Amino acid sequence: MSHKDQYAVFGSPIKHSKSPRIHQFFAQQTQQDLEYRAVLVPAEQFELAVNDFFAKGGRGLNCTVPLKELAWVYADKKTERAELSKAVNTLALQKDGSVLGDNTDGLGLVADLKKNNALQLTAKKILILGAGGAARGIIGPIQDELPEAITIANRTLDKALNLATEFVHKGPVVACGYEDLIGLSFDLIINATSASLSDDLPPLPAGLLRDNACCYDLAYANKPTAFVRWARAQGALKSLDGLGMLVEQAAEAFYLWRGVRPESAGLIRLLDAERAS
Numbered sequence: 048m049s050h051k052d053q054y055a056v057f058g059s060p061i062k063h064s065k066s067p068r069i070h071q072f073f074a075q076q077t078q079q080d081l082e083y084r085a086v087l088v089p090a091e092q093f094e095l096a097v098n099d100f101f102a103k104g105g106r107g108l109n110c111t112v113p114l115k116e117l118a119w120v121y122a123d124k125k126t127e128r129a130e131l132s133k134a135v136n137t138l139a140l141q142k143d144g145s146v147l148g149d150n151t152d153g154l155g156l157v158a159d160l161k162k163n164n165a166l167q168l169t170a171k172k173i174l175i176l177g178a179g180g181a182a183r184g185i186i187g188p189i190q191d192e193l194p195e196a197i198t199i200a201n202r203t204l205d206k207a208l209n210l211a212t213e214f215v216h217k218g219p220v221v222a223c224g225y226e227d228l229i230g231l232s233f234d235l236i237i238n239a240t241s242a243s244l245s246d247d248l249p250p251l252p253a254g255l256l257r258d259n260a261c262c263y264d265l266a267y268a269n270k271p272t273a274f275v276r277w278a279r280a281q282g283a284l285k286s287l288d289g290l291g292m293l294v295e296q297a298a299e300a301f302y303l304w305r306g307v308r309p310e311s312a313g314l315i316r317l318l319d320a321e322r323a324s
């Protein structure tokens with residue numbers, strides 16, 4: 048292994064991961080001497096692969112699909128936001144040899160909304176579509192911004208109700224089905240369903256957007272997602288996808304590992320320009 052500090056992203060599939068490029072960009076920018084690789088790790092090999100990585104001097108890992116829940120179980124200690132989200136996307140070796148688990152996805156979303164898009168969440172009415180792992184990962188950090196209320200809408204109502212029950216101690220959050228959204232309106236709608244991955248859309252009624260409302264798809268693609276296209280058609284002030292969140296969650300992980308905060312806006316612009324060309 049090289050003398051440089053070792054970092055990696057584990058996942059399956061992993062070939063198209065942008066994480067090595069993002070972290071190498073951050074390392075160069077902040078003059079940190081490190082190496083960051085993408086490694087194909089199926090779920091059944093996760094524990095062995097992580098043990099091996101840290102035993103050989105690895106310093107930190109990102110974990111992506113389908114490993115975030117396994118990483119949550121693996122971590123010796125967890126941040127409060129990781130604890131609540133039941134998923135870990137960042138593992139960091141601590142000085143005492145223990146492994147800390149964090150989830151920087153929600154922080155990444157909030158940073159992209161506030162810092163890169165000048166969107167404040169405080170006192171806003173926010174609708175989250177979906178009640179799976181992606182939704183769970185963002186609710187806590189959104190609640191930390193003190194929105195007026197969060198509504199979680201999901202096809203399977205029980206999952207939304209369970210999620211609302213888990214997070215209601217941190218701030219107002221209610222659950223409903225898509226048909227219950229008729230007549231309601233929001234300042235921000237976040238798509239946390241996996242529908243975009245199959246160019247699909249949850250069954251959304253018209254009229255959900257207040258004046259100057261914005262929409263954000265946690266998924267990203269080279270072309271506008273079905274949800275981004277829907278948001279544009281509904282007249283959203285901004286219709287964003289998750290590219291900025293991807294870079295910002297990486298910036299938070301980088302900060303956790305290195306104690307240095309990289310500048311991310313330039314990289315987001317670069318990656319955005321590349322997909323447009």
Ligand code: ATR
Pocket residue numbers: 176177178179180181182201202203206239240241242247248249250
């Ligand atoms: P992830 O980790 O990406 O959140 P997940 O835990 O499998 O994946 O959750 C996927 C979410 O997307 C769920 O909320 C799912 O709704 P159900 O719980 O009712 O299954 C939602 N979802 C997926 N495809 C969808 C579609 N075509 N329309 C609406 N919701 C969809």
